[in-house]
Amino acid sequence: AEADAVAISRDDAATVETVESDAQASQRPYSRETAFSSLVSALECATDASVSGTENAAHATRKMATKKASSRGLRLLQFITNMEKIFNSIPEAIIVTDPSGKIMLCNLTMNAMLNLPAETSLEYISQLPQHLEIRSTKNDRLSLSEWPFYRVLRGETFLNCELQLRPLASIRTYDITVSGIPVYNKTGQMLCTLVCLYAHSAPKNVQKNLESLLYECRNKKHFLDKLIFEAPVGMAVIGGINHTIEKANPIFLKLLQECKPLNSPAEGRKLKEVLSKEHYEAFLYAIEEAYQSEKQIDISGYKTTNHEKAAFSYWQLSFVPMRNYDGNLTKLIIMAQDATATVLHHQRNEISASIVAELNARGEYTQIVQTVLALVIESVGASDGAIYLFEPDQKHLRGVSELVPSHRIGHLINIDAHPHEKDALYSKQPIYYVDSEGSPAEKNQLSRLKMKAVLAVPLISSGQPIGLILIDFAEAIPAPSSEIMTFMELIAGQCALAIDRAIAYQENAQLLESEHQARIAIEDKNTQLSVLLQTLEEGVAIFDANEDIIMQNSKAFHLLKDHNRATTMPENLCSQLLYTDRTVVPHEQYPHMLLLRGEPFHSQEYLIIKNNLETEYYWISGSVVKDPSGKVQMAMLIFNDITALRNMEQSRENYLFSISHDLRTPLSVISAWAQFTERSAKRPERVKESMAKINSAVWKMNYLIQDIVDSARIESGQLQLVPCSTFLASFVTAMVEEFRGAIDSSRVLLTIPEDLCVMADTKRLGRIMINLLSNALKYSPDQSTVAIKAYCKDDHAVISVIDQGCGIEPEEISKLFQRYYRTEAGRKNPNSIGLGLYITKELVLAHGGKIWVESTPGLGSTFSFTLPLAKTESKSDS
Numbered sequence: 001a002e003a004d005a006v007a008i009s010r011d012d013a014a015t016v017e018t019v020e021s022d023a024q025a026s027q028r029p030y031s032r033e034t035a036f037s038s039l040v041s042a043l044e045c046a047t048d049a050s051v052s053g054t055e056n057a058a059h060a061t062r063k064m065a066t067k068k069a070s071s072r073g074l075r076l077l078q079f080i081t082n083m084e085k086i087f088n089s090i091p092e093a094i095i096v097t098d099p100s101g102k103i104m105l106c107n108l109t110m111n112a113m114l115n116l117p118a119e120t121s122l123e124y125i126s127q128l129p130q131h132l133e134i135r136s137t138k139n140d141r142l143s144l145s146e147w148p149f150y151r152v153l154r155g156e157t158f159l160n161c162e163l164q165l166r167p168l169a170s171i172r173t174y175d176i177t178v179s180g181i182p183v184y185n186k187t188g189q190m191l192c193t194l195v196c197l198y199a200h201s202a203p204k205n206v207q208k209n210l211e212s213l214l215y216e217c218r219n220k221k222h223f224l225d226k227l228i229f230e231a232p233v234g235m236a237v238i239g240g241i242n243h244t245i246e247k248a249n250p251i252f253l254k255l256l257q258e259c260k261p262l263n264s265p266a267e268g269r270k271l272k273e274v275l276s277k278e279h280y281e282a283f284l285y286a287i288e289e290a291y292q293s294e295k296q297i298d299i300s301g302y303k304t305t306n307h308e309k310a311a312f313s314y315w316q317l318s319f320v321p322m323r324n325y326d327g328n329l330t331k332l333i334i335m336a337q338d339a340t341a342t343v344l345h346h347q348r349n350e351i352s353a354s355i356v357a358e359l360n361a362r363g364e365y366t367q368i369v370q371t372v373l374a375l376v377i378e379s380v381g382a383s384d385g386a387i388y389l390f391e392p393d394q395k396h397l398r399g400v401s402e403l404v405p406s407h408r409i410g411h412l413i414n415i416d417a418h419p420h421e422k423d424a425l426y427s428k429q430p431i432y433y434v435d436s437e438g439s440p441a442e443k444n445q446l447s448r449l450k451m452k453a454v455l456a457v458p459l460i461s462s463g464q465p466i467g468l469i470l471i472d473f474a475e476a477i478p479a480p481s482s483e484i485m486t487f488m489e490l491i492a493g494q495c496a497l498a499i500d501r502a503i504a505y506q507e508n509a510q511l512l513e514s515e516h517q518a519r520i521a522i523e524d525k526n527t528q529l530s531v532l533l534q535t536l537e538e539g540v541a542i543f544d545a546n547e548d549i550i551m552q553n554s555k556a557f558h559l560l561k562d563h564n565r566a567t568t569m570p571e572n573l574c575s576q577l578l579y580t581d582r583t584v585v586p587h588e589q590y591p592h593m594l595l596l597r598g599e600p601f602h603s604q605e606y607l608i609i610k611n612n613l614e615t616e617y618y619w620i621s622g623s624v625v626k627d628p629s630g631k632v633q634m635a636m637l638i639f640n641d642i643t644a645l646r647n648m649e650q651s652r653e654n655y656l657f658s659i660s661h662d663l664r665t666p667l668s669v670i671s672a673w674a675q676f677t678e679r680s681a682k683r684p685e686r687v688k689e690s691m692a693k694i695n696s697a698v699w700k701m702n703y704l705i706q707d708i709v710d711s712a713r714i715e716s717g718q719l720q721l722v723p724c725s726t727f728l729a730s731f732v733t734a735m736v737e738e739f740r741g742a743i744d745s746s747r748v749l750l751t752i753p754e755d756l757c758v759m760a761d762t763k764r765l766g767r768i769m770i771n772l773l774s775n776a777l778k779y780s781p782d783q784s785t786v787a788i789k790a791y792c793k794d795d796h797a798v799i800s801v802i803d804q805g806c807g808i809e810p811e812e813i814s815k816l817f818q819r820y821y822r823t824e825a826g827r828k829n830p831n832s833i834g835l836g837l838y839i840t841k842e843l844v845l846a847h848g849g850k851i852w853v854e855s856t857p858g859l860g861s862t863f864s865f866t867l868p869l870a871k872t873e874s875k876s877d878s
Contacts, residue, residue, distance in 0.1 A: 087105060088107045088108045088109075088320075091109060092196055093110035093198070094106075094109070094194070094196050094197075095110050097153070097192060097193050097195075098191075099190045099192070099193070101124050101149075101153055102123060102124055102125075103122055103123060103124060103125065104192060110197070113165070113167065113174060113197070114167055115167040116169065125153070129144060131167060132167045133165075133166055133168065134147055134148075134163055134165055135164040135166070136163060136164070137162050139164065148161065148163070148195055149180075152180035152193040152194075153182075153193055155190070156180070157181050159179045160177050160179060161177065161179070162175070162177050162178075163176055163177075163178055165197070174197075176197045176198065177197070178195065178196070179195070180194065180195040181193070182194075228248075228249050229249045229250075231249060231251075231335075233335050233336060233337040234248075234251035234252035234253075234254070234335065234336030234337065234338075235247075235252055235336075236333070236334045237331060237332075238271065238331065238333070238334060239330060242272075243272070243284070243332075244268065244270055245266050245267050245271065245274070246267065246268075251336065251338070252334065253266055254338075255304065258304035258306055259274075259275050259279040260274060260276045260279065262274060279304075282299075282302070283334075286299060286317070286319045287319055287332060289319075290321045290332060291321055291332070294321055294329065295321075296318055296321075297318070297319040298318050298319075299315075299317040299319075300316055301314050301343055302314065302315040312340075312381070313340045314338075314342075314343035314344070315337065315338060315339060315340075316336070316339045318336075319334055320332065320333045320334075320335065351376075351378065352490070369400065369499060370401045370403075372491070372498075373385050373401055373402075373403055374403055376488070377403055377471060379487070382455070382471045382472060382473050383451065383472055383473055384402075384406070384449065384472040384474075385469065385470060385471045386399055386401060386469075386472075387400055387401040387402075387467060387468070387469050388400065389466060389467035389499070390465070390466055395414065395415060396412045396413060396415065397412070397413040397415060398410065398411070398412055399412075399413075400467075406449055414441070418441055418442050418445075419442075420433045420439075420442060420454070420456060421442075421456050421468055421470075424457070424458050425465040425468065427458075428458050428460055428465060429458070429485075429489075430457045430485050430488055430489060431455075431456045432455045432479050433454060434453045434476045435447070435452050435453065438454075442454075450474070451474055452473060452475050452476045453472070453473040453475075453476045454472055454473070455471040455473070455480060455488070456470055456471075457469040457471065457489065457491075459492050459493075459495060459499065460496055461497060461500040462500070467496075467499070469488075469492055471488075529551065530551060533551065533552070534554055536553060536555070538555065538638050538639060538640045539552075539553060539556035539618075539638070539640075539641070540553050540555070540638055540639075541556040541560060541637050541639070542635070542636045543596065543635045543636075543637070545596060545632065545634070547592065550634075555639070555641075556637075556639060559608070559639055576608050576609050576610075577606055577607075577608055578607040578608070578609065579606065580605050580606070580607060582607065585606065592635045595623070595624050596635050597632075598632050601622055603619060603620065603621035603622075604620065605618070605619050605620075605642070606618050606619075606620050615643075616641065616643045617641070617642045617643045617645075618639045618641055618642065618643075619639075619642050620638070620639055621637075621640070622635060622636060622637045622638065623635075623636050651820050658834075666697040666704070669697040670697045670698065673691075673693045673694045673697070676690050677694075706767075707839055708835070710767075710835075710839045714839065714842045719843075721764060721847065722761050722763075723760055723761050723847070724760070724761075724762065725758075725759060725870035726757065726758055726759075726765065727754070727755070728756045728757070728790055728797065728799070729750070729752040729756060729790075731762065731766075732750060732769060733750060735766050735770070736748050736750075736773075739770060743774055744777055744782075747777060747780075747783075747785050748773065748777075748788065749785050749787045750788050751787060751789040752788065752790040753792075756792065757869065757870040758797050758867040758869060758870055759847075759868045760847055760867050761847070764843045764846070765847075767840075768840050768865070769799075771836045771839065771840045772840060772863050773786065773801060775836065776802075776803035776805070777803075779803065779805040779861075780803040780804050781804065784805070786801065786802065786803050787800075788802075789802065793866075795868065795869055796866045796868050797866065797868075797869055798864060798866055799864065799865055799866075799867065801863045801864075803860045803862075805861060806857070807855045807856050807857035807858050807859055807861055808823060808853065808857070808861055813853055813855065817838055817840075817851070818838060819838040820835065821838075840865075847868065848867075848868055849865055849866040849867050850865065850866055851864070851865040
């Protein structure tokens with residue numbers, strides 16, 4: 001491309017003259033249009049050659065008027081084709097046309113700005129009005145003759161013309177600055193036009209360089225050199241299989257210097273010689289990828305080291321392959337744009353956002369500053385750091401946070417012995433110093449930490465210093481830039497505010513705690529008070545001055561379930577709320593009505609009749625909230641459910657009544673039969689019968705008393721078992737025989753395997769069997785039988801007592817084993833107090849078994865329970 005540019009610039013006029021002479025030699029009429037048509041044909045030939053190869057290129061070349069004109073046109077337009085790759089790398093929009101308005105070149109930025117559909121291609125300027133409109137800065141639409149593309153075709157030259165461009169396929173409007181120049185040869189013939197569009201905000205140096213580029217396009221003298229050395233980005237031409245640097249501008253040399261310090265010029269040397277191994281491998285990979293894909297390869301954020309600033313640099317790299325006359329890829333242009341400012345700005349924005357988020361988080365300030373410290377040190381590439389805060393005496397700083405553990409937390413610094421830190425505090429500006437500049441105390445501190453330099457950034461709150469951020473560097477670096485200093489001041493200011501706020505929170509913690517309830521009521525009274533009320537076992541309802549329920553917990557809601565926050569207590573509640581004498585409470589005498597009227601209300605007991613006609617007992621108390629004038633604003637009622645207490649009291653009364661009655665009955669029998677025995681002393685058979693009656697009554701009284709004792713032991717957890725191996729058949733047989741006088745043993749049928757052995761406390765087992773057997777005999781017809789059956793199942797024995805009595809209603813089965821509960825039949829029997837089955841259940845559970853009942857009303861009941869099996873042993877051994 002460079003050779004083409006030099007050749008064309010040397011004898012630009014000769015091109016047209018040669019074409020003219022060749023045209024005359026071939027006896028073809030000559031005109032400027034014919035000459036330029038030859039150039040256009042050459043462009044077509046060049047395109048065909050790049051696609052179809054050398055053979056097609058030769059065939060296309062034969063289309064030219066003459067071989068010499070064809071070669072000349074190819075050289076010129078091959079140069080334009082190569083320049084298209086360069087123009088595509090320029091961020092401004094560029095469009096090149098021939099004098100007839102045919103578009104010869106339109107770079108990628110221009111295509112992106114036009115926002116054309118993929119299937120649409122532009123050939124002529126006249127097609128542009130179909131896809132965009134151009135307006136003045138006053139938003140006036142321009143006529144086509146005023147469009148920059150037509151002005152430059154008329155031979156006008158203009159620079160920095162400000163306009164507005166809006167693609168019709170987009171809603172976006174671009175504020176652009178347009179420059180246009182017609183390009184002539186030395187004979188005054190217009191070769192092409194060049195229009196450049198760039199944003200108003202483009203840097204001045206970029207605008208200046210592009211303007212120079214436009215002027216150079218007019219003369220095309222040493223164009224490529226000018227383009228490379230004055231381009232606003234780094235550029236270099238790489239050629240040969242060894243990737244030799246043929247041309248490189250100063251910006252690109254800066255990139256090479258950061259990749260590997262150079263002691264001699266880079267031009268003419270191989271990339272491998274001027275790059276470190278790591279960078280060379282990265283460049284080589286991109287170069288090979290560009291050659292193989294025949295496309296531009298881009299690398300974003302390429303990282304190098306700025307040795308002067310001891311900091312990292314970031315580059316945007318583009319590798320653009322170039323073709324020679326034969327269509328082969330032999331050279332490559334590398335473009336490098338310094339993106340350090342953009343990358344660092346982006347990084348600092350991210351770090352700033354993270355720091356602000358951390359600073360806005362509430363918590364211990366030591367936790368906050370620890371996170372912030374790590375982010376700050378990362379942002380400036382430091383090695384370590386710490387945060388110190390003023391002591392109350394304002395003469396010492398105490399360490400509160402550190403990044404690397406180095407015993408700085410709690411460490412005291414006397415600011416008089418640290419002049420640089422003191423200067424930073426009272427000047428309220430960051431101070432950077434290296435170890436050689438420090439005071440003895442500062443040098444000792446840096447030596448202990450193995451650091452070479454410190455950046456002291458003051459923490460300023462309300463205009464006063466409260467401490468320092470000390471950022472340590474393991475190696476001395478040039479003084480940080482003003483941008484970094486400003487960034488650090490901004491972060492330190494935010495950090496100081498967060499620390500000040502956190503310390504204020506800690507100092508006022510006791511005050512905040514004492515005002516906790518008031519603050520809750522102000523900030524979120526409804527939600528938090530509701531949560532508090534839900535934790536209470538009592539029902540709580542709060543009424544406003546209009547008698548509306550404004551808040552209630554779930555207990556009160558279920559009690560007053562016809563209400564909500566916006567309704568008053570319903571009228572039908574009057575029929576539900578009763579005094580203890582069961583008279584209805586009038587609505588105006590409701591507790592909340594009395595409180596809202598300011599009348600005296602004393603806590604008292606009320607009855608509430610539920611919809612299912614069940615009666616519940618409540619102890620209702622209340623209080624009021626008054627405004628400063630003494631007017632009642634709210635009333636609060638507390639419903640304490642005492643139904644269980646009243647039921648327990650009723651059960652206790654019934655229990656005492658039953659005990660007194662049932663203990664009296666056996667004693668009366670004993671007394672009567674004792675008297676009868678005295679009168680029948682002369683008749684032995686009557687005496688024997690009387691004594692049997694007495695024994696039965698004594699047995700019943702004994703079991704009644706034992707029920708009371710066992711019930712008390714069970715409730716207090718003092719029931720103790722002494723289990724042993726017991727053969728069930730012999731045990732039950734002996735038990736039935738023992739109690740022959742107390743029960744009708746003739747009605748008992750046993751079906752128990754002889755070798756069935758269980759693990760049980762024999763005393764408690766006898767109690768279980770007697771309770772179940774006596775109940776079965778008691779509630780069965782006199783002539784019916786009661787069966788006792790047992791069998792093994794898994795690792796336990798199942799024992800069942802089966803009667804043919806009246807059975808049990810299904811709704812009573814679930815309550816059967818409750819203490820003091822008696823069935824309908826049991827309530828007719830004066831000898832039952834409702835403890836037998838309760839004690840039986842607890843004794844079975846104490847053995848590790850379970851008990852259940854199966855019953856059909858009118859057909860009888862089966863009570864079954866389980867006991868663990870004992871280890872197998874012979875009956876004789878037992």
